Amino acid sequence: MNRLPLRTAVFLLGVATVFPMPAADDPAAPAMKPGDEARLDTMARRIDALLEEAWADRGIEPAAPATDERFLRRVSLDLIGRIPRVSEIREFLGDAAADRRRKVVERLLASREHGDYMGALWQGAFAPDIDGNAGSGVETWFARQFGDGVAYDRVARNVVLGTAKGDRDANAGLVADRTPTELAAAVSRTFLGTQIQCAECHKHPTDVWTQDDFWGFAAFFGPVTHPTTKATVQPRFLGAAAAVDSSRPAREQLAAWLASPENPWFARATVNRLWGMLFGAGIVNPVDDLGGHNPPAHAGLLDELAGFFAAGGWNHRDVLRVLTRTRAYGLSSGDGRADRLFAAMPLEPLNAVQLYNSLAVAYHAAKASPSSMQAAGRAPTAAQFLAKFRTAPGQQREYTAGIPQAIALMNGQMFDPMRVAYHEAVIASRTDPERIEALFLATVSRPPVDAELATCLEVLGRETTAAGRRLALVDIHWALVNSAEFAFSP
Amino acid sequence: MPSLSKPSRRQALRTLALSALGCSTSPFLPALAGTLADDPARRRHCILLWMTGGPSQIDTFDMKPGHANGGPFKEIATAVPGLRFSEHLPRLAAHAGSLAILRGLSTKEGDHTRASDLMHTGHLPTGPIRYPTMGASLSKALARGERDLPSFVSVSPYLPYHAGSPGFLGAAHAPLTVAALSGSGQRPDPTDGYAALTVDDAEPRPAYLARQATRLELWRTLEAGFLAEHPQAAALAAHRTVYERAIRFMTGSERALEAFDLAQEPDALRQAYGRGSFGQGCLLARRLVERGVAFVEVAMSTGSRGFPWDTHNDNFTQVARLSAELDAGWATLMTDLRQRGLLESTTILWMGEFGRTPVINAGKGRDHYPDAWSAVLAGGGIQGGAVHGRTTNDGRAVADGRIEVGDLLATLAAAVGVQPTTENLSEMGRPIKIAEGQPVTAVLA
Numbered sequence: 053m054n055r056l057p058l059r060t061a062v063f064l065l066g067v068a069t070v071f072p073m074p075a076a077d078d079p080a081a082p083a084m085k086p087g088d089e090a091r092l093d094t095m096a097r098r099i100d101a102l103l104e105e106a107w108a109d110r111g112i113e114p115a116a117p118a119t120d121e122r123f124l125r126r127v128s129l130d131l132i133g134r135i136p137r138v139s140e141i142r143e144f145l146g147d148a149a150a151d152r153r154r155k156v157v158e159r160l161l162a163s164r165e166h167g168d169y170m171g172a173l174w175q176g177a178f179a180p181d182i183d184g185n186a187g188s189g190v191e192t193w194f195a196r197q198f199g200d201g202v203a204y205d206r207v208a209r210n211v212v213l214g215t216a217k218g219d220r221d222a223n224a225g226l227v228a229d230r231t232p233t234e235l236a237a238a239v240s241r242t243f244l245g246t247q248i249q250c251a252e253c254h255k256h257p258t259d260v261w262t263q264d265d266f267w268g269f270a271a272f273f274g275p276v277t278h279p280t281t282k283a284t285v286q287p288r289f290l291g292a293a294a295a296v297d298s299s300r301p302a303r304e305q306l307a308a309w310l311a312s313p314e315n316p317w318f319a320r321a322t323v324n325r326l327w328g329m330l331f332g333a334g335i336v337n338p339v340d341d342l343g344g345h346n347p348p349a350h351a352g353l354l355d356e357l358a359g360f361f362a363a364g365g366w367n368h369r370d371v372l373r374v375l376t377r378t379r380a381y382g383l384s385s386g387d388g389r390a391d392r393l394f395a396a397m398p399l400e401p402l403n404a405v406q407l408y409n410s411l412a413v414a415y416h417a418a419k420a421s422p423s424s425m426q427a428a429g430r431a432p433t434a435a436q437f438l439a440k441f442r443t444a445p446g447q448q449r450e451y452t453a454g455i456p457q458a459i460a461l462m463n464g465q466m467f468d469p470m471r472v473a474y475h476e477a478v479i480a481s482r483t484d485p486e487r488i489e490a491l492f493l494a495t496v497s498r499p500p501v502d503a504e505l506a507t508c509l510e511v512l513g514r515e516t517t518a519a520g521r522r523l524a525l526v527d528i529h530w531a532l533v534n535s536a537e538f539a540f541s542p
Numbered sequence: 543m544p545s546l547s548k549p550s551r552r553q554a555l556r557t558l559a560l561s562a563l564g565c566s567t568s569p570f571l572p573a574l575a576g577t578l579a580d581d582p583a584r585r586r587h588c589i590l591l592w593m594t595g596g597p598s599q600i601d602t603f604d605m606k607p608g609h610a611n612g613g614p615f616k617e618i619a620t621a622v623p624g625l626r627f628s629e630h631l632p633r634l635a636a637h638a639g640s641l642a643i644l645r646g647l648s649t650k651e652g653d654h655t656r657a658s659d660l661m662h663t664g665h666l667p668t669g670p671i672r673y674p675t676m677g678a679s680l681s682k683a684l685a686r687g688e689r690d691l692p693s694f695v696s697v698s699p700y701l702p703y704h705a706g707s708p709g710f711l712g713a714a715h716a717p718l719t720v721a722a723l724s725g726s727g728q729r730p731d732p733t734d735g736y737a738a739l740t741v742d743d744a745e746p747r748p749a750y751l752a753r754q755a756t757r758l759e760l761w762r763t764l765e766a767g768f769l770a771e772h773p774q775a776a777a778l779a780a781h782r783t784v785y786e787r788a789i790r791f792m793t794g795s796e797r798a799l800e801a802f803d804l805a806q807e808p809d810a811l812r813q814a815y816g817r818g819s820f821g822q823g824c825l826l827a828r829r830l831v832e833r834g835v836a837f838v839e840v841a842m843s844t845g846s847r848g849f850p851w852d853t854h855n856d857n858f859t860q861v862a863r864l865s866a867e868l869d870a871g872w873a874t875l876m877t878d879l880r881q882r883g884l885l886e887s888t889t890i891l892w893m894g895e896f897g898r899t900p901v902i903n904a905g906k907g908r909d910h911y912p913d914a915w916s917a918v919l920a921g922g923g924i925q926g927g928a929v930h931g932r933t934t935n936d937g938r939a940v941a942d943g944r945i946e947v948g949d950l951l952a953t954l955a956a957a958v959g960v961q962p963t964t965e966n967l968s969e970m971g972r973p974i975k976i977a978e979g980q981p982v983t984a985v986l987a
Contacts (some may be wrong), residue, residue, distance in 0.1 A: 180702060345668075385772055385775070386772075386774075387771075387772055387773055387774045387775075388771075388772025388773065388775025388778060389774035389775070390776075390969075399772060399775050399777055399778060400777075401777060401781070438724075439724035440724075442701060451777040451778075451780040451781045451784070452707065452713075453781075453784065454713075454716050454717070454718060454719055455692065455718045455784060455787055455788040455791055456719060456720070456741050456742065456744075457784075458784050458785050458788035459741060459742070459744050459791070460742065462750070462785075462788065462789075463743045463746055463747060463750050463792060464742070496768075501767065503767075504763075504764055507760070507763050507764070508760070508764075511756060511759075511760060523753060524756070526753075527753050527757045527760055528760055528764075530753075530757050530760075530761075531757055531760035531761040531763075531764050531765075534761055534785065535761065535765035535768065536765050536768055536781045536782060537765055537768040540777070540778065540781075
């Protein structure tokens with residue numbers, strides 16, 4: 053099953069759902085309202101102040117700002133899971149407006165691709181054990197929630213309540229076939245940022261959780277028996293001393309508790325996950341291991357951002373708007389050293405979804421959407437590709453792809469038809485320098501520097517026939533697609 | 543190509559109060575003519591047979607006949623008097639003289655993913671240090687220079703539960719992974735009735751070869767600027783390393799790809815190993831060891847889910863079937879290695895991420911049980927026929943000979959002639975030992 057393109061097609065039909073009319077009971081619909089701008093800017097400047105103070109305290113010199121080309125590549129990968137198209141780069145660089153970075157963020161957040169990408173990421177959090185075939189229900193469900201701008205407290209509530217009755221996707225992927233202990237682990241990992249499943253058999257090795265905490269939480273999702281006492285366990289909130297009120301449905305109480313002020317984890321876990329999505333590492337890292345044993349890199353930053361998220365009606369887009377406006381997000385990668393307190397942007401290998409979608413852009417043989425990669429010929433199905441290039445959770449900064457993945461990109465039949473039908477931007481170009489620039493924009497999202505242009509012109513100049521020149525252009529494209537610069541988010 | 547650290551390593555070995563030194567002088571009978579036998583730097587090999595899901599110790603190597611926890615399986619005698627295995631491991635029983643059973647393993651993790659990390663690295667995945675999987679650290683210690691074939695190969699791992707990362711050792715020590723299973727447990731279609739264990743697309747195609755020189759020239763030139771701009775980025779260096787090795791693997795002069803052509807083997811031998819990915823994986827392991835690969839991990843990840851030993855329900859039907867597959871693959875591997883003179887230079891470790899509950903649950907299954915379980919060592923450096931550790935009659939606790947994961951990994955290291963206290967530097971500059979525990983001398987030759 054061709055997961056991503058199919059889903060894209062589904063969303064094309066329902067493109068109006070990206071910006072639904074704000075419902076009366078849905079204060080967090082994504083459209084911007086007057087006054088929002090000031091609130092977002094205030095939070096962004098607050099983050100700048102907190103980080104700058106911390107950098108000064110520790111004598112950390114932040115890296116230089118990133119170039120516009122790198123910013124566009126980074127923010128496109130982070131928000132919609134692919135590199136920018138040639139036309140998008142040219143439009144962005146040609147925009148003289150002072151707030152062009154802000155405008156591009158709005159465009160990306162409003163696109164259907166944003167919801168799709170969030171769906172892929174949240175499936176990875178909620179159900180890391182399943183991939184495209186088995187897990188498409190989970191991914192599609194989350195994609196629609198994020199795409200429709202459902203407030204995040206309601207997303208969590210829908211999951212806990214077994215979601216919207218009659219919602220086939222959700223019930224298939226989220227709840228059906230999952231035991232109470234699996235659901236407890238998935239919900240706590242995704243919405244509380246904790247690994248309580250480690251307490252299933254014994255006290256958590258590093259955190260405070262006990263077996264009683266785990267089984268008390270699992271009891272919300274079905275009848276469970278304590279492995280030691282053999283007693284039927286009563287549902288109990290994490291960290292609570294007593295079981296919940298047995299006269300009311302337990303799951304309803306859990307749903308209400310999740311985003312309540314009594315639960316210290318929900319807001320922190322979510323903003324931390326969003327931070328990790330943009331900065332390559334959470335304020336607490338790994339993003340699903342919050343707790344006293346694993347202190348945040350900056351506790352005040354995490355708390356204030358969590359407060360902002362809760363006060364603003366649980367709108368994940370607002371958090372992303374704020375984060376993309378911070379000074380830290382606009383920094384370059386410096387010399388590539390592992391960052392110290394977000395004073396440089398770490399170079400992060402593209403995850404499997406980003407790589408698949410970005411290859412579709414780089415091999416853009418026709419017009420339109422990433423699904424054109426399928427149209428171009430025998431392109432790999434998304435499920436095949438994602439299975440091959442999947443990265444382990446928690447290793448987003450490591451380059452974990454190995455020899456088989458490198459071989460697939462260098463020599464794989466997967467990309468054969470796409471190699472031949474090289475980029476439309478090249479076809480549209482009239483001179484060799486223009487053609488080479490198009491190849492660079494299509495792959496590494498920037499024009500070539502003089503030395504690179506000279507190298508490519510020299511290689512082209514060796515060819516005396518039209519066929520040879522065409523092969524040389526394919527070679528340049530091949531080299532760029534297989535370069536480290538293509539494989540990483542700057 | 544001897545490694546630079548060889549003299550100091552030899553010194554370290556001399557101080558090792560174990561008889562593992564035998565490895566450097568033991569006669570080696572090469573199956574491949576010439577080159578390997580003459581290589582003075584040739585060392586030992588290691589094969590990890592990884593039982594994804596957590597195999598039941600009571601239904602395999604630590605039987606409890608006469609106890610309610612023992613289940614329906616019967617014991618059988620082995621080649622070693624007094625040592626008994628499950629009736630479903632008859633061929634392996636004949637090799638008991640080369641096997642050492644560790645029945646006192648006791649660990650503290652019952653979650654598949656985390657326990658897989660624990661057993662592969664010796665550490666839980668908590669804290670800032672990314673510990674390397676044992677295949678990475680041991681192949682680093684055992685490998686002799688760069689070859690076209692990587693020194694660490696991992697066969698059919700089930701990725702969601704797999705701890706295959708080289709951690710702080712970096713991509714140069716990552717495994718070449720073949721026939722990995724992703725979340726849904728789907729595997730490539732079998733070829734000729736045997737599980738397919740090839741590296742897709744590795745055979746260089748004419749279209750690629752014709753342009754390879756130009757492409758590689760362009761590739762090195764065009765990525766140079768980005769690499770130079772970020773000299774401190776370890777991940778970029780890893781990317782470069784992986785590509786250089788992939789190019790060598792595809793087009794190097796040592797014909798590395800031939801190792802994966804299992805069709806070169808007699809059909810009778812292939813059948814003896816078993817047609818599935820585990821049996822064929824064992825055969826591939828032998829071919830790789832023969833070609834000098836230091837560490838091969840063969841995961842048993844048969845079936846639709848990828849973690850077949852996770853027998854929460856209907857344990858006995860499943861374990862009988864899995865044992866048959868295990869028995870064929872492993873026993874044939876023992877015979878094949880022995881006949882080629884490779885068994886005494888190859889150490890085998892059999893284990894999963896934990897054991898299974900002695901108490902049989904309502905669904906005739908057994909659940910996760912890290913408190914008291916078994917692992918098996920075999921081959922080079924191992925005292926064949928030895929048994930270390932004992933569990934109580936009900937199987938619920940270790941009565942004596944308790945060992946932890948660190949001890950097991952230290953024993954494996956010692957068996958292949960690697961000092962377990964050998965240190966590597968983590969990315970923070972902190973020295974980290976290959977294994978933290980004490981070798982179990984009773985099972986070392």
